[in-house]
Amino acid sequence: MTDRQSSDEASSKASAWNPAQYAHFGGFRDRPFHELVARIGAVEPKVVVDLGCGPGDLTLTLADRWPDAHVVGVDSSAEMLEAARAADAGHRVEWVQATAENWDGAEASGCVDVLVTNATLQWVPSHLRLIPSWVSALAPGGTFAMQVPANFDAPSHRLMREVAARHSRADDLAPGLDRAAGTALPETYAALLLEVSADVDVWQTTYLQVLAPPADGTHPVLDWVKGTGLRPVLGVLTDTAERDAFVADYEAELEKAYPRRPFGVLFPFTRTFAVARAAEV
Ligand SMILES: C[S@@+](CC[C@H](N)C(=O)[O-])C[C@H]1O[C@@H](n2cnc3c(N)ncnc32)[C@H](O)[C@@H]1O
Numbered sequence: 001m002t003d004r005q006s007s008d009e010a011s012s013k014a015s016a017w018n019p020a021q022y023a024h025f026g027g028f029r030d031r032p033f034h035e036l037v038a039r040i041g042a043v044e045p046k047v048v049v050d051l052g053c054g055p056g057d058l059t060l061t062l063a064d065r066w067p068d069a070h071v072v073g074v075d076s077s078a079e080m081l082e083a084a085r086a087a088d089a090g091h092r093v094e095w096v097q098a099t100a101e102n103w104d105g106a107e108a109s110g111c112v113d114v115l116v117t118n119a120t121l122q123w124v125p126s127h128l129r130l131i132p133s134w135v136s137a138l139a140p141g142g143t144f145a146m147q148v149p150a151n152f153d154a155p156s157h158r159l160m161r162e163v164a165a166r167h168s169r170a171d172d173l174a175p176g177l178d179r180a181a182g183t184a185l186p187e188t189y190a191a192l193l194l195e196v197s198a199d200v201d202v203w204q205t206t207y208l209q210v211l212a213p214p215a216d217g218t219h220p221v222l223d224w225v226k227g228t229g230l231r232p233v234l235g236v237l238t239d240t241a242e243r244d245a246f247v248a249d250y251e252a253e254l255e256k257a258y259p260r261r262p263f264g265v266l267f268p269f270t271r272t273f274a275v276a277r278a279a280e281v
Pocket residue numbers: 017029033051052053054055058074075076077080098099100101117118119120123124228
């Protein structure tokens with residue numbers, strides 16, 4: 001094995017989606033999904049797709065709601081799909097490994113009646129181009145429902161970029177952090193969807209989350225971002241000393257921005273939601 005291969009493998013392990021780390025804050029992460037799908041009015045959809053389904057627990061709630069539908073969970077991560085298959089003891093969902101960029105809903109699943117994509121499109125830089133094509137390919141009267149974080153100017157992410165900028169590997173870290181900053185303003189999603197649908201609902205919610213520190217005493221916001229936003233950094237910093245230096249610097253900044261209090265740490269988190277309904281033809 002070459003050095004390059006071994007470093008690529010280490011990097012892909014460090015930045016791979018980790019279902020266990022992601023599940024730490026399951027309650028906080030589930031709520032936006034449920035608030036999103038509550039706005040979907042479909043009664044008897046035939047095909048329901050969850051694009052970026054992650055560990056599958058939320059996809060299974062779609063199968064609970066529409067037991068007669070063909071429910072498909074799509075994700076690019078083999079680790080996440082393995083967790084999803086393990087959670088689906090009744091084989092109620094078809095699990096498909098594909099990227100959002102390459103997934104062709106109409107070809108893969110037939111006419112899609114409900115397309116849900118929760119907390120995923122921030123990882124898909126071309127999503128503003130893809131969304132109109134997905135909505136246009138829905139079955140008549142079908143629904144597109146998305147939720148993305150709108151926290152890239154929050155201290156958690158701003159400080160991550162600042163610490164990266166003064167790190168010895170700043171040039172290597174910058175592209176991953178830029179790429180993660182990939183969500184648009186709510187107005188942009190609304191305008192985009194109104195081009196292809198007359199029935200559009202876009203909103204934002206800020207959740208004032210109270211995080212408890214994990215047992216090892218790590219700052220809870222650091223523990224949170226380890227499962228998502230910090231992954232591009234961890235994927236680059238495969239050398240332990242380099243990584244520890246980054247994490248120590250970043251955690252010290254988080255301690256100031258999100259002070260520990262007797263009840264935990266207050267971590268405001270804003271999310272953007274959009275639901276659009278295709279015309280009945
Ligand atoms: C933050 S998790 C959200 C998972 C799930 N939707 C939920 O709400 O719990 C993001 C998911 O998007 C997947 N993902 C990231 N980039 C992707 C891409 N380009 N195409 C498909 N899935 C992607 C990841 O593997 C991960 O499972």
